[in-house]
Amino acid sequence: MNTLVNSVRLLGNLGKDPVVKSFSNGGKIANFSLATAHAYKDKDGNRVEETDWHNIVIKGKLAEVAEKYLSKGSRIALEGSLRTRKYNDAEGQEKYITEIQVSEFQMLGSKAER
Numbered sequence: 630m631n632t633l634v635n636s637v638r639l640l641g642n643l644g645k646d647p648v649v650k651s652f653s654n655g656g657k658i659a660n661f662s663l664a665t666a667h668a669y670k671d672k673d674g675n676r677v678e679e680t681d682w683h684n685i686v687i688k689g690k691l692a693e694v695a696e697k698y699l700s701k702g703s704r705i706a707l708e709g710s711l712r713t714r715k716y717n718d719a720e721g722q723e724k725y726i727t728e729i730q731v732s733e734f735q736m737l738g739s740k741a742e743r
Contacts, residue, residue, distance in 0.1 A: 633684045633708040635690050635711055636708070636709075636710060637645070637706050637707075637708070637709050637711055637729050638707070638708050639663060639665055639706070639709060639729070640665065640685060640702050640704075640705075640706045640707075640737075641663040641664050641665040641666075641683070641704070641705070642663070642664050642702055642703065642705075643662070643663060643664075643699055643700065643701050643702060643703045643705070644661065644662035644663065644664050644682060644701065645661055645662055645689075645701050645721040645734065646699075646700050646701050647659040647660065647661040647692075647696055647699050647700075647740075648660050648661065648698040649692060649695070649725065651675050655687075656688070657688070657689065657690060657693055657696065658686065658687070658688050658692055659685075659686070659687040659688075659695040659696055659697070659699075660684070660685065660686055660689075661685050661695075662683065662684060662685065662707070663682070663683045663685050663707070663729075664679070664680050664681070664682055664683075664685075665680070665681050665683065667679055667681070670733065678691055679725065681732050683729055684726060684727065684728040684729065684731050685728065685729050685731060686712075686728045686729065686731065686738040687730075687731045688730070688731075688733070691731060691733070691734065695734075698736060699736070703736065703738075704736075704737040704738050705734050705735060705736055706735045706737060707729070707731050707733065707734035708731070708732055708733050708734070709729045709730050709731040709732045709733075710729070710730055711727060711728075711729060711730075711731070712727070712728050712729075712730050713725055713726070713727045714726060714728070726740060
């Protein structure tokens with residue numbers, strides 16, 4: 630049986646405070662960037678660390694938690710799925726963005742670090 634899976638697990642730090650939008654039906658959506666890093670040795674044996682940035686989307690009750698407790702620099706572990714959506718920019722050009730839609734997350738570190 631071929632099962633296709635779209636699953637993402639990341640551990641990283643928020644690059645900015647969550648931007649939260651509220652809707653007339655009471656729903657919320659939070660967006661922020663998350664930095665993850667990986668290291669390797671180059672051909673000369675020097676350690677090189679690279680940072681990747683991920684677009685994060687959190688909806689519903691989890692967005693409320695993110696709004697209340699997360700801020701720039703917060704360390705979190707999250708699980709979700711990749712979604713690519715299409716939109717038109719200010720000039721009318723068609724653009725695509727890949728985001729991680731979060732199904733669950735865990736805040737890491739002490740309260741003082743959040």
